[in-house]
Amino acid sequence: NAGVTQTPKFRVLKTGQSMTLLCAQDMNHEYMYWYRQDPGMGLRLIHYSVGEGTTAKGEVPDGYNVSRLKKQNFLLGLESAAPSQTSVYFCASSYGRLPPYQETQYFGPGTRLLVL
Amino acid sequence: AQKVTQAQTEISVVEKEDVTLDCVYETRDTTYYLFWYKQPPSGELVFLIRRNSFDEQNEISGRYSWNFQKSTSSFNFTITASQVVDSAVYFCALSGARYNFNKFYFGSGTKLNVKP
Incomplete structure (x- = not known):
């Protein structure tokens, strides 16, 4: 099993x-x-999905969109990149259980994004 | 509100010393989960432990131990006889079973430097 994988590993974008x-x-x-992980701030949730075809906003959703067309894939889109979106992005997944049970999240290796 | 505080930004110890990483949390959930993750210099996030709020037994895994105290809202992590390979950033995280279910709230992390 590969677990959670992320593509690309590193990317440089220009503003916009x-x-x-x-x-x-x-x-x-x-x-x-x-x-997203920023220095001194831990990880902050952008968006999440509880199943194929469903998405929901997290703590810092502005400037991002997501889609979950297939159960195994979760896409994060930046429509018009800004320097404030320079960060390391992590994807995670977990089994789905109903409250009050919370499963462990398993993380991908991260994507480093630099917006100039 | 859900909040995790890791007041120790950075700790340096010499190999074989014991070290404790502090984690204090706030939640209005009566049932919740606490997690510790390790982020070595390579950048990936490695799951260490999950603990639910209705199990207050402390846990030991090799050189690692965790002290969960509901009365003080703390979930501290101790490494006994530290090794250079323990050098990493350690994150504590919280997830409520009712309010903001499925959302993890991470502390800002504690960077541990273990010197030979």
């Missing part, structure tokens, strides 16, 4: 350009998440 980050998991997890 668009791009899509791809996350794939082969663990048959229901839930998937996108986070």
Whole structure:
């Protein structure tokens, strides 16, 4: 099993350009998440999905869009990149269980994005 | 509100010393989960432990141990006889079972430097 994979590993964008980050998991997890990690701030949730065809906003969703057309894939899009979106992006996935049970999230290797 | 505080930004120890990483949380959930992740210099996030709020037993795994105290809202992590390979950033995270279910709230991390 590859676990959670992310493509690309590193990317440089100019302000205003668009791009899509791809996350794939082969663990048959229901839930998937996108986070960003900035120095001194830990990880912050951007968007998440609790199943194929569903998405929801997290803590910092502005400037990003997501899609979950297939259960194993979760795409993060930047329509018009800004320097404030320079960050390391992590994808995560977990089994889906109903409250009050919370499963562990497993993370991909990260994508480093630099917006000039 | 859900919040995780890791007040120690950076800790330096000499190999074989014991070290404790502090984690204090706030939540209005009565049932919740706490996690610790390790982020070595290579950048990936490695899951270490998950603990639910209705199990207050402390846990030991090799050189690692965790002290969960509901009365003080703390979930501290101790490494005994530290090694250079323990050098990493360690994150504590919280997820509520009712409010903001499926959302993880991360602390800002503690960077541990273990010197030979």
